[in-house]
Amino acid sequence: MASHSHHAHDEQLNGEIPKPQTKGIWRVFVILCVLTAIEFAFAFFMEPGTARNVIFIVLTIFKAFFIVAEFMHLKHETKSLIWSVLIPTALLVWLIIALVTEGSYYGESVFSYFK
Amino acid sequence: MSTTTTLEQPKTGTWDGGNEPMKASYGKLMMWFFLLSDTFTFAAFLTTYGLIRHRHNPYIGTAEDFTFSTAYWPIPEKVFNAFPGFHGVDLPLAFVALMTMILILSSVTMVLAVEAGHRMDKQDVQKWLLWTILFGSTFVACQAWEWAHFITGSDVGMLMPDGTRFFGANLAQNEYGPVLFADLFFFITGFHGTHVFSGIVLLIIMFVNTVNGTYQRRGHYEMVEKVGLYWHFVDLVWVFVFTFFYLV
Numbered sequence: 001m002a003s004h005s006h007h008a009h010d011e012q013l014n015g016e017i018p019k020p021q022t023k024g025i026w027r028v029f030v031i032l033c034v035l036t037a038i039e040f041a042f043a044f045f046m047e048p049g050t051a052r053n054v055i056f057i058v059l060t061i062f063k064a065f066f067i068v069a070e071f072m073h074l075k076h077e078t079k080s081l082i083w084s085v086l087i088p089t090a091l092l093v094w095l096i097i098a099l100v101t102e103g104s105y106y107g108e109s110v111f112s113y114f115k
Numbered sequence: 116m117s118t119t120t121t122l123e124q125p126k127t128g129t130w131d132g133g134n135e136p137m138k139a140s141y142g143k144l145m146m147w148f149f150l151l152s153d154t155f156t157f158a159a160f161l162t163t164y165g166l167i168r169h170r171h172n173p174y175i176g177t178a179e180d181f182t183f184s185t186a187y188w189p190i191p192e193k194v195f196n197a198f199p200g201f202h203g204v205d206l207p208l209a210f211v212a213l214m215t216m217i218l219i220l221s222s223v224t225m226v227l228a229v230e231a232g233h234r235m236d237k238q239d240v241q242k243w244l245l246w247t248i249l250f251g252s253t254f255v256a257c258q259a260w261e262w263a264h265f266i267t268g269s270d271v272g273m274l275m276p277d278g279t280r281f282f283g284a285n286l287a288q289n290e291y292g293p294v295l296f297a298d299l300f301f302f303i304t305g306f307h308g309t310h311v312f313s314g315i316v317l318l319i320i321m322f323v324n325t326v327n328g329t330y331q332r333r334g335h336y337e338m339v340e341k342v343g344l345y346w347h348f349v350d351l352v353w354v355f356v357f358t359f360f361y362l363v
Contacts, residue, residue: 017236020234028223044192056363059358070226071222072344072347077137078138092158095158099165100162100165100169111170
């Protein structure tokens with residue numbers, strides 16, 4: 001088993017528990033709530049269309065950033081771990097975009113052919 | 116009984132497993148890469164959704180004039196406008212907003228549990244894990260209600276070619292729009308709900324172990340951290356499901 005010396009502090013095992021540091025956590029919570037509220041505002045007060053969808057996707061990526069960076073603590077990991085997670089994800093996003101655009105084009109031509 | 120106890124000492128050499136690549140333990144790294152693989156699964160759903168959505172006509176016109184039809188993709192605020200206890204009242208996206216808040220809140224209580232674990236505060240870990248289990252279960256219960264309502268359908272239903280009315284939804288037909296709309300709803304929210312359910316099971320195991328003092332004796336609460344990673348990922352997926360299924 002790997003050692004976990006960086007977690008266990010011996011003095012803490014003797015009943016002295018430090019005060020919780022939760023300010024940052026609640027800050028992220030407020031940010032997530034505000035971003036969700038903005039999304040709802042756009043859902044109700046803006047005409048549906050490409051522009052609105054782009055706003056939704058940008059806001060979603062912001063929310064994802066705060067969840068992954070702060071809640072999942074990725075921002076505070078080593079650079080190599082950050083890139084090990086982000087590079088495959090970036091390639092995956094590329095794959096999704098490519099599949100949806102190319103697939104739509106291909107689907108369209110097949111459907112038009114059989115019309 | 117001997118007076119001195121010799122504890123089994125873990126080997127700490129580089130080639131004995133004592134080395135931590137990327138300064139993260141084995142379990143934590145594996146959780147990260149598992150979550151990465153899970154992202155691929157959800158990406159497949161997202162791609163399918165995008166392609167199918169693109170193949171159907173969008174609804175053109177005002178939201179007030181909207182009626183359910185298989186000719187175009189339904190607009191979400193007309194499908195998801197019900198709230199428990201408010202039968203027949205048009206409350207667009209209100210219930211899904213509540214569900215989103217519950218899940219974000221459960222994510223916060225999860226970080227608080229992890230934070231308490233870093234301080235070796237057993238009482239706080241127990242407290243926050245219980246809150247997380249409570250919020251998680253509430254979310255699944257909400258989803259169960261949402262599904263039940265989706266399957267039962269509205270009072271109006273959809274007029275079929277033979278003159279009868281069809282209410283609600285199943286995998287073969289639904290009153291809301293194209294067949295694939297309901298299919299995607301069931302598969303995407305269902306797969307996410309299964310993830311939440313698995314998360315709750317893991318959290319209950321964490322809670323039992325914490326109460327038994329397993330982690331206190333081990334000297335660290337890293338297992339809570341690993342399950343925390345999974346739980347936040349489930350929240351992350353919901354953020355995307357929410358955007359693409361309920362907003363776009």
